[in-house]
Amino acid sequence: MVRLLFIPKLLIITITALPAQNLSAARERMIQQQLINRGIRSRAVLDAMRKVERHRFVPAGLQHEAYNDYPLPIGEGQTISQPYIVAFMTEALNLKPTDKVLEIGTGSGYQAAVLAEICREVYTIEIAESLGLRAQQILKELGYTRVHVRIADGYYGWPEAAPFDAIIVTCSPANVPKPLEEQLAEGGRMIIPVGEDHVQELVLITRQNGKLKRQHRLPVRFVPMRSPGGRRY
Numbered sequence: 001m002v003r004l005l006f007i008p009k010l011l012i013i014t015i016t017a018l019p020a021q022n023l024s025a026a027r028e029r030m031i032q033q034q035l036i037n038r039g040i041r042s043r044a045v046l047d048a049m050r051k052v053e054r055h056r057f058v059p060a061g062l063q064h065e066a067y068n069d070y071p072l073p074i075g076e077g078q079t080i081s082q083p084y085i086v087a088f089m090t091e092a093l094n095l096k097p098t099d100k101v102l103e104i105g106t107g108s109g110y111q112a113a114v115l116a117e118i119c120r121e122v123y124t125i126e127i128a129e130s131l132g133l134r135a136q137q138i139l140k141e142l143g144y145t146r147v148h149v150r151i152a153d154g155y156y157g158w159p160e161a162a163p164f165d166a167i168i169v170t171c172s173p174a175n176v177p178k179p180l181e182e183q184l185a186e187g188g189r190m191i192i193p194v195g196e197d198h199v200q201e202l203v204l205i206t207r208q209n210g211k212l213k214r215q216h217r218l219p220v221r222f223v224p225m226r227s228p229g230g231r232r233y
């Protein structure tokens, strides 16, 4: 009888109290298998994703899945992107340590933390208040003082802090929002998933000599960019 009770208890302990070394081993495997083996080359991006503890940004019950090769739910029907997509988009921005970056769609705050490991200042906008507040809290706990979170409609960008050297959009509008194009600095880069509900393309937009150039990079599927009234942009 005692044995029978003991076994399930042991199991519960191994499932709930995830040893830190397991998570850091899982993170290292993610770097090698999901990122390096698939062609992510930027030293800055790999170092940032090695450093940021992704499991801190996912709901407690899903921490053991934080380093797996798929997106995870973060509440409010939203998701934290698959690690490869975070790496791919960050690498596409070709960031410098002096850059000031704007993110639309803070979600869990994970992408913002990765950006903050690489560049000077991160401005990030989330429309869902509960997510924005939670992200702000965890980013503060982890000491990311150079990440500024705003709860607002990201379609209009952050004009007071513009222009931005880079813009990353992690929710999908049907077309590139004009205000975001306008807030891109000369020489700036924007990565954005554009398209309909199920078919989207990651588009890289660069501003050179005042002109915007577009390159299609990868088919993807992101949650839609929405207005405060819930309409899809």
Ligand code: SAH
Pocket: 078, 079, 080, 081, 104, 105, 106, 107, 108, 109, 110, 111, 112, 125, 126, 127, 128, 131, 152, 153, 154, 155, 170, 171, 223, 224, 225, 226, 227
């Ligand atoms: N980058 C996030 C994942 C974002 S998921 C991370 O690292 O976890 C996309 C997010 O975009 C959702 O949280 C959603 O609420 C938000 N979003 C949707 N429309 C928006 C808008 N108009 N402005 C700002 N955020 C928006």
